[in-house]
Structure formats: structure tokens, C-alpha cells
Amino acid sequence: MTDQLDRSNVAPGTDGPGATSSVGSSFGRYAARQLLRRFGQLVVLVVSISTLLFFLLRVTGDPALVLLGDLSTEEDLERVRSFYGLDQPLIVQYVLFVFQAIRLNFGRSLVSFEDALSMVLEKMPATIQLALAAVVLNLVVAILVGGWLGYRPERPERRAGLFAVLVSQGVPGFVIGLILIQIFAVELRLLPSIGREGLSSFILPAITLASFLLPRVIRLTAANVDDAMREDYVRTARASGATSTTVLFRHVMPNAVVGTIALVGVQFGFLLSGSLITETLFAWPGVGLQLIEAVRALDFPVVQATVAVVAVLVFAVQALVDILIPLADPRLRSQRA
Amino acid sequence: MRRTGSPIGLVVILVMALVLAACGTGDDAAETTTTTAAETATTAGDTPEPTTTTTEAEAEPEPASVRVGLGNMPPSGMPYLGAGSPGQYVWSNMFDALTRIGPDGAPESALAESWSTADDNLTWTFNLRSGVTFSNGEPMDAAAVEATFATVLSEEGRATYSANANNYGFIDTVTAIDDSTIEIVTSSPNVLLPSAISIAYILPPAYFADAGAEGFAQAPIGSGPYAVSEWGDDEIVLEAWAGSWRGEPQIATVTYLNLPDPAARVQALQSGQIDIAQSPSPDQADSLISDGFEIYSATRGQVLAMALVTDQGGPLADVRVRQALNYAVDKEAIREALTGGFSPTAGLYAPPGVNGHDGNRFVYPYDPDLARELLAEAGYADGFDIEAEMTLGSFPADAEIFEAMAGYLADVGVNVTITQVDFRGEWLPKFLGTDGADWSGNAFNYSWGTAPLFDAIRPFNFYQCGWTNAWYCDEEAMPLIEAVNTTFDAGERNAVLAQLLDHTAENPPSVMLTENFELWAHTGGISNFNVFAFNAPFDDVSSN
Numbered sequence: 001m002t003d004q005l006d007r008s009n010v011a012p013g014t015d016g017p018g019a020t021s022s023v024g025s026s027f028g029r030y031a032a033r034q035l036l037r038r039f040g041q042l043v044v045l046v047v048s049i050s051t052l053l054f055f056l057l058r059v060t061g062d063p064a065l066v067l068l069g070d071l072s073t074e075e076d077l078e079r080v081r082s083f084y085g086l087d088q089p090l091i092v093q094y095v096l097f098v099f100q101a102i103r104l105n106f107g108r109s110l111v112s113f114e115d116a117l118s119m120v121l122e123k124m125p126a127t128i129q130l131a132l133a134a135v136v137l138n139l140v141v142a143i144l145v146g147g148w149l150g151y152r153p154e155r156p157e158r159r160a161g162l163f164a165v166l167v168s169q170g171v172p173g174f175v176i177g178l179i180l181i182q183i184f185a186v187e188l189r190l191l192p193s194i195g196r197e198g199l200s201s202f203i204l205p206a207i208t209l210a211s212f213l214l215p216r217v218i219r220l221t222a223a224n225v226d227d228a229m230r231e232d233y234v235r236t237a238r239a240s241g242a243t244s245t246t247v248l249f250r251h252v253m254p255n256a257v258v259g260t261i262a263l264v265g266v267q268f269g270f271l272l273s274g275s276l277i278t279e280t281l282f283a284w285p286g287v288g289l290q291l292i293e294a295v296r297a298l299d300f301p302v303v304q305a306t307v308a309v310v311a312v313l314v315f316a317v318q319a320l321v322d323i324l325i326p327l328a329d330p331r332l333r334s335q336r337a
Numbered sequence: 338m339r340r341t342g343s344p345i346g347l348v349v350i351l352v353m354a355l356v357l358a359a360c361g362t363g364d365d366a367a368e369t370t371t372t373t374a375a376e377t378a379t380t381a382g383d384t385p386e387p388t389t390t391t392t393e394a395e396a397e398p399e400p401a402s403v404r405v406g407l408g409n410m411p412p413s414g415m416p417y418l419g420a421g422s423p424g425q426y427v428w429s430n431m432f433d434a435l436t437r438i439g440p441d442g443a444p445e446s447a448l449a450e451s452w453s454t455a456d457d458n459l460t461w462t463f464n465l466r467s468g469v470t471f472s473n474g475e476p477m478d479a480a481a482v483e484a485t486f487a488t489v490l491s492e493e494g495r496a497t498y499s500a501n502a503n504n505y506g507f508i509d510t511v512t513a514i515d516d517s518t519i520e521i522v523t524s525s526p527n528v529l530l531p532s533a534i535s536i537a538y539i540l541p542p543a544y545f546a547d548a549g550a551e552g553f554a555q556a557p558i559g560s561g562p563y564a565v566s567e568w569g570d571d572e573i574v575l576e577a578w579a580g581s582w583r584g585e586p587q588i589a590t591v592t593y594l595n596l597p598d599p600a601a602r603v604q605a606l607q608s609g610q611i612d613i614a615q616s617p618s619p620d621q622a623d624s625l626i627s628d629g630f631e632i633y634s635a636t637r638g639q640v641l642a643m644a645l646v647t648d649q650g651g652p653l654a655d656v657r658v659r660q661a662l663n664y665a666v667d668k669e670a671i672r673e674a675l676t677g678g679f680s681p682t683a684g685l686y687a688p689p690g691v692n693g694h695d696g697n698r699f700v701y702p703y704d705p706d707l708a709r710e711l712l713a714e715a716g717y718a719d720g721f722d723i724e725a726e727m728t729l730g731s732f733p734a735d736a737e738i739f740e741a742m743a744g745y746l747a748d749v750g751v752n753v754t755i756t757q758v759d760f761r762g763e764w765l766p767k768f769l770g771t772d773g774a775d776w777s778g779n780a781f782n783y784s785w786g787t788a789p790l791f792d793a794i795r796p797f798n799f800y801q802c803g804w805t806n807a808w809y810c811d812e813e814a815m816p817l818i819e820a821v822n823t824t825f826d827a828g829e830r831n832a833v834l835a836q837l838l839d840h841t842a843e844n845p846p847s848v849m850l851t852e853n854f855e856l857w858a859h860t861g862g863i864s865n866f867n868v869f870a871f872n873a874p875f876d877d878v879s880s881n
Contacts, residue, residue, distance in 0.1 A: 059762070060759070060761060060762050061759070061760075061761030061762040061765070062761070062765075062766065062771070065761065065765045065766065065769070065771065074805075076495075076499060076503060076506070077771070079492075079495060079496045079499070080496050080499050082496075083493070083496035083497065084496075111412045111413070111418065111419075112412055112413040112418065112554065112570075113413065113415070113418065113497070113550065113551065113554065114551070114554070119570075123570075177601075178600055178601070178604075181601060181604045181608075182604065185604060185605075185608040185610070186604050186607045186608045189608055189609065192610060193601065193604060193605060193608060193610065194406070194594060194596055194601070194605045194610055194611070195571075195572070195594065280597050280598050280601075281598050281601050282601065283571065283594060283595055283596045283597070283598075283601070283605075285569075285570065285571040285572075285595070289571070289595070289597065290570070292597065293409070293597070297412075298761055
């Protein structure tokens with residue numbers, strides 16, 4: 001049954017949290033190098049996806065036609081195309097786009113005429129708040145439940161628990177969201193299911209968004225706890241008379257948690273993709289909802305600005321995790337420094 | 338044994354992190370907690386429970402507020418950045434044009450009390466209603482009308498506001514003759530000018546000049562019975578304005594919310610978080626009705642149809658074959674089974690709410706035997722194949738309706754293969770013939786659509802020999818189409834329009850199916866909620 005534990009291990013962890021080397025200047029240099037490396041990757045990533053997106057979006061349709069509809073005459077089309085610069089050769093449009101994008105100018109929304117980047121930045125706080133709530137929920141639940149499940153995975157109730165987690169990994173997030181709305185908003189009328197007003201409005205969307213990642217994080221944490229429990233230092237701790245709680249929280253968890261944090265960090269982008277569905281379901285005024293509408297309306301500037309901003313966000317989180325993990329785990333520091 | 342405190346510490350830190358994250362959810366969240374509670378109390382759903390502040394002896398009812406869940410929000414507060422739904426649902430409460438489309442599809446007086454045409458059929462005179470002001474106090478006069486059209490019909494305006502201005506792009510000049518008289522000159526005779534400008538909302542000129550298009554979009558001002566108190570991408574709040582020429586509405590506050598997911602939108606209605614929901618799924622109508630909600634079905638002035646490409650010859654060029662196809666499909670059964678009975682009509686070219694509608698006009702009954710006879714007579718007793726290029730998912734149950742149609746046609750030996758095409762990438766370029774694009778099959782879906790004119794002539798401007806990328810040409814219909822477009826006497830024009838529609842019923846250019854419709858669901862407490870020509874005015878709506 002231990003197969004249900006996720007061993008696609010992002011976690012380090014064969015030794016105890018023994019070495020207590022000081023976090024000194026070598027770490028500063030390491031962090032700077034990491035950041036620089038990450039930044040380089042970020043630039044490459046943003047440039048390549050923007051390029052890909054630029055051409056893909058233009059393959060899907062002519063925005064001038066979308067704006068004009070079935071009444072378009074050639075004259076109207078020409079007027080609209082020249083107004084938006086869509087009459088230029090594609091490569092010229094691309095070069096212009098790149099030059100503008102470097103100056104953080106993604107142009108104006110073709111639908112509302114507002115500045116595309118401002119539109120995205122305006123929606124960012126709502127998305128980040130929801131994602132943060134989901135991350136915290138993931139960590140708390142994964143550590144508590146994963147710790148419990150992994151501590152004695154052979155016990156029948158925990159095997160059943162692990163099985164339930166495994167099954168829940170197959171349930172799509174939007175189904176969970178709709179069920180939560182039906183129970184807590186429609187039947188019980190306890191919680192709001194639309195909008196972002198007050199703390200109570202966070203509860204259902206945050207649980208829904210967290211559920212996109214939670215089963216995986218729980219399984220990984222359980223697997224890491226289980227692994228750590230078999231280590232020599234744990235046996236030593238037990239032999240020296242430490243209680244189960246001390247063993248779990250003092251020796252096992254610090255190892256297991258590093259892997260949990262790393263997984264959540266690495267999967268942050270995946271979590272944000274879940275916010276497309278969650279925000280649509282809960283009418284959460286974030287970038288996910290906006291992106292869905294922009295794609296539907298073929299609103300190039302908004303789509304491109306969203307993708308650029310989200311890419312920067314995902315990379316920022318990963319860079320942060322890159323730096324935090326060695327802080328929490330000295331072995332990684334000495335390995336890379 | 339020594340350090341049992343550490344696990345608790347870890348948990349405490351995590352819980353604190355959770356709390357901090359929640360607090361980090363913004364000051365606004367904390368501030369709005371109280372208003373949410375109050376709002377939930379006043380709008381709580383289908384059972385009209387008294388709010389905490391009302392007493393038994395209610396001399397005056399509480400000013401009501403209504404929350405509307407929309408599937409899409411208006412593109413902007415600047416009403417020229419769109420036309421039709423969803424913009425007009427909201428704009429029709431804030432703005433006025435010179436005219437508006439009435440419930441029968443004919444243009445009615447709005448800011449203009451009356452209008453007339455000169456003998457050249459190019460020059461129109463509109464007499465404005467007097468004493469009308471915008472909610473910021475600016476007078477709504479001929480200067481305001483002239484300034485609005487000058488903005489919209491400038492070279493830049495025609496590009497920026499094409500979605501709206503395209504409908505009356507044939508206007509050359511708009512001139513204020515005096516305070517209450519406007520002269521509009523068109524580049525070609527167009528009898529439908531009054532209908533076409535029903536979406537050209539008049540803006541307060543001084544405020545617009547001051548705020549600019551972008552500022553105006555954030556805080557729009559009009560002459561309608563509601564003034565904007567908040568305009569956001571996800572929430573729009575309108576407050577009743579007593580000074581409007583349309584009178585003071587009963588509902589004090591109308592809030593529009595962006596609720597794109599249909600299931601979540603219905604759940605929001607069921608849980609009392611909204612009072613009106615746009616486009617519930619027809620499948621859910623029965624259960625909503627049994628829960629005490631009301632369903633409202635509004636016409637969109639268009640009929641789902643499969644257009645038949647006849648300019649390539651082949652079986653579809655024979656009128657008997659096209660008649661046979663219309664006899665072969667049981668449109669009433671489709672209407673009952675696939676639209677939940679909500680589609681108002683099936684098989685009619687000009688449905689109710691459209692100028693030109695006549696309930697007695699011929700509709701092909703379901704008669705598969707006659708269909709087979711006609712096919713045999715035309716030399717296609719063994720049937721033939723049709724390749725249809727269709728965009729699916731634009732209207733309720735359209736995919737199922739086309740599948741059902743294909744099933745009926747297969748019964749008489751005509752095999753329809755439906756290929757799904759993308760509206761923007763494929764359908765529209767083929768329809769317009771952009772860069773030489775053309776239909777590769779011999780049929781495609783094209784709604785027999787009359788919006789935004791709500792006049793039966795509109796689809797004929799495409800279903801005819803003169804269309805840029807014509808796929809169908811009926812030489813006999815051409816003089817009739819021409820006459821309808823150039824006859825300025827309403828009575829005479831409608832007589833020719835009736836002739837054209839009768840002729841078309843006998844010479845069908847398409848397989849006519851069910852009328853498109855839009856459903857709304859609202860609580861039992863809402864009365865007089867109406868939608869026509871995409872306008873959803875709250876002028877007469879009440880709530881208890």
C-alpha cells in the first residue's frame with residue numbers, strides 16, 4: 001500500500017538536520033548566483049512564450065474581423081487594420097511588439113481600450129491573495145495530514161486515508177468547487193460563492209484552488225515522513241528514549257517539510273493554472289477570469305500582458321524557493337556553494 | 338522528552354502564517370465585511386424575508402435593490418465599444434439614443450420625438466424632446482447630438498468604435514439646426530436609419546471632452562433613469578436617478594455581477610446572492626420553476642438556420658430540393674425537445690418582435706413523404722450528400738439541433754456531414770470572402786438574424802446576389818429587396834417586405850430551424866422584467 005505514497009521525490013533528506021554551518025557570505029554569493037541564473041532563464045522563457053503566443057494568437061483569427069462582425073466591408077477592414085497596425089507584415093508587427101514589450105508597453109485592450117498591463121496588474125492582488133491562501137492551506141493540511149498518514153502508514157485507517165487521498169487526486173477541481181457551492185452556499189447558505197467581499201468569500205475559492213494540488217502534496221509529505229522514519233538518526237533518537245512526538249516533530253518533520261515546500265514552489269505555476277477555473281467558478285476578480293475573457297474576445301494585448309506577468313510571478317516564486325530551500329537545508333548549501 | 342514544545346511551535350507558526358495570509362487579503366476585505374452582511378440581508382433570495390431594519394408597519398417600502406448575474410460584462414462604460422448583448426443590457430438603463438427599438442421591432446421615439454425625410458431620401462430631420470438633461474446637469478440638446486456623432490463618425494471614431502458605428506456608417510453628416518433640431522444626411526438612401534441609430538447613445542459633450550474616452554469609460558454619464566455609482570470589470574452599480582425624462586424607477590440600486598460560469602450563476606440565484614440570472618441552462622428551467630423562480634424567455638430576433646450554398650449548382654440549386662429539406666425536418670419536435678419549448682417559434686423567417694412578422698405566413702410542416710416526392714421529382718430519389726461547415730456552441734443547444742436536423746434529413750436520404758469550424762479563424766473569413774476565402778462545403782450555419790435593426794430585411798442584405806461573397810442568388814428576389822430598401826413610406830415598404838417574405842418562404846434559401854432565444858431566471862419577487870432588442874431596461878421593474 002505504500003505505493004500510494006508519492007516518491008517522485010523533490011525532497012532531499014537522507015541525513016538528519018545535523019550540520020549547523022553558519023549562513024554566511026558564501027550563501028550570499030550562492031543566492032546571488034541563483035538569482036542571476038533564474039533571471040537569465042526568465043528572460044529566455046518570457047521571450048520564447050511571447051513569441052510563440054504572438055504567432056499562435058494571430059493564426060486563430062483576424063481581430064479586425066472580430067471587431068467588425070458580419071457587416072465588414074473591405075473599407076472598414078482596412079480602416080480598422082491600419083488603426084491597430086494590423087496591416088503591417090507580421091514580422092514588422094512582431095518587431096514592434098517586442099520593442100514595445102521591452103518598455104513594458106503591451107498596448108491597449110482591443111475590447112475596452114484600457115492599458116493592457118494596467119488591467120492585468122490591477123487584477124493581480126486578487127489572484128495572488130487567493131493563490132497565497134491556497135499555498136498556506138496546502139502546507140498546513142499537507143503537513144498535518146501527511147505527517148499523520150506517513151508516520152505509521154501500515155495502519156489500516158491510514159492506508160484507507162492514503163487510498164482516499166489517491167482517489168481524490170482524480171477528482172477535477174471544478175467538481176469540488178461546484179459541490180462546495182451546492183453545500184455551503186445553496187443548501188446551508190453559510191458562505192458566499194461569488195465575488196471577493198470579506199474574509200468569508202475566501203473560504204470556498206481557497207479550498208477549491210488548494211484542492212488542485214493538495215492530494216499530491218499530502219502524498220509527498222507522507223512519503224517523506226515514511227522515508228525519514230526509517231533513517232538511522234530516527235532509530236538513534238528512539239533508542240535514546242525520545243517520545244513519538246519528539247521524534248516526529250523534532251527529527252522527522254523538518255526533513256519532510258523541505259520537500260513539501262519545494263513541491264509547492266515548483267507547482268506554483270500549476271496552482272495558478274487552477275485559478276483560471278477557480279476564478280471563473282467563483283466570479284473571483286483576478287487575472288484568471290480576465291484571461292479567459294480576453295482569450296474568448298481575441299484580445300491580444302491583454303493575453304500577452306497576462307502571460308508575461310504570470311511568467312514573472314511564477315519565476316519569482318521559484319527563485320524564492322531556490323533560495324529558501326538551502327536556508328532550511330544546509331546540505332544543499334554545502335553541495336552547491 | 339526535553340523539547341516537546343517544538344511541534345506546537347511549528348503548528349503555531351503555520352497557523353500564524355495562515356492568519357497573516359488571510360489578513361494580507363487586503364484592507365478592503367475587512368472593510369466590506371459589514372456591507373456584505375447588510376447586502377445579503379436585503380437581497381436574500383426567493384423568500385422575501387424582512388430585513389433587520391424594517392418594521393411591521395411599513396408605510397413606505399424599503400428602496401429595493403436588485404443584483405443581476407451576467408455571463409459576460411459590457412465591454413466598457415463607453416457604449417460605442419460594442420453593440421447588442423451584453424453591453425445594451427446595462428447601457429439601456431444609463432443612456433438614450435434618438436430612437437429605440439420597440440417591442441414589435443419598429444423604431445420608437447426616444448430623445449427624438451419625431452422625424453421626417455426630405456424628398457431626396459438622404460436628408461433626415463429629427464425633432465428633439467425638450468427639457469432633457471444628463472445626470473450631471475448638462476442639457477441634452479442638438480449640440481450634444483452633433484458632438485456625439487462628430488466623435489463617433491470621425492476617421493478615428495469609425496475605427497475605434499467600429500463595432501457600433503458600422504451599423505450606421507452610411508451617415509455623412511450630423512448637424513444641429515437649432516437647439517432642438519438635428520439634420521442627418523446619409524451617403525445613400527437608407528430607410529432604416531431610425532432603427533440603426535437606436536444604439537447610438539448620446540453623450541454629455543462637456544463632460545466627455547473633459548474626461549476623454551478613457552475617463553468616460555470609467556465613470557460614464559447619460560440621460561437614462563440610472564446613474565453609475567461604480568463601474569468595474571466585475572461589478573457595476575447603478576443608482577436610480579429621479580431627474581431622467583424616463584421618470585424615476587422603483588428599484589433604487591441595480592448591481593450587475595460578472596458570473597461567467599452558468600452552473601455557478603444558477604447556484605448564486607438559488608442561494609439568494611443574486612436576484613436575476615442571465616442564461617440559465619434550459620435543462621435547469623423546470624427545477625428552478627418548481628423552486629419558485631420565474632423563467633423569462635426573450636427573443637433575439639434571429640432564427641437558427643443552415644444556409645445552402647447554391648452558386649455552385651448541384652442538387653441544392655433546385656428549389657424543389659430546398660423545399661424538400663424544409664419539409665423533411667420536424668422543427669416543432671426539435672423546439673419541444675431541444676429548447677425545452679422555450680424557443681418562441683420554429684421555421685418562421687421574421688419571428689415576433691421583428692418588423693415584418695406575420696404569424697400567418699407559411700411555415701413548412703413536417704412532411705417527410707412530400708419531401709421524398711419532391712426529391713424524386715428533382716431527380717434525387719436516392720438522396721445526396723451535404724458537407725456543412727458549422728460553428729457550434731453559439732446558441733443554446735445548437736449542436737444538438739443541427740444533429741437532430743441531420744437525423745431528419747438522413748431519413749429522406751440526404752446525408753449531412755457536419756464539420757465544426759472556428760468562427761473567427763474560418764467562418765467569418767469565408768463568409769466575407771476575405772483574402773479569397775470561400776466555403777468548401779455546400780452548407781454552413783448562418784442565423785437568419787435581424788439584430789440590431791430588428792427588421793426582416795437585414796438578412797436579405799447577405800442572402801442575395803449582390804453580397805460580397807454571395808453563396809445564394811435569387812434574381813426574382815432582387816427587385817423586391819431593392820424596393821424594400823428604397824421605399825420610405827412605412828406602409829408601402831411593409832407591403833413589399835411581406836411580398837419578399839412570402840416569395841422567400843416559397844423559395845427557401847436555407848433550412849429554417851428554431852428561433853434563437855435568451856433565457857433569464859429571476860426570483861418570484863421581481864415583476865415586469867423584460868428584455869427586447871437586447872435592452873433590459875429597469876424603468877418599470879419592481880421587487881417585493
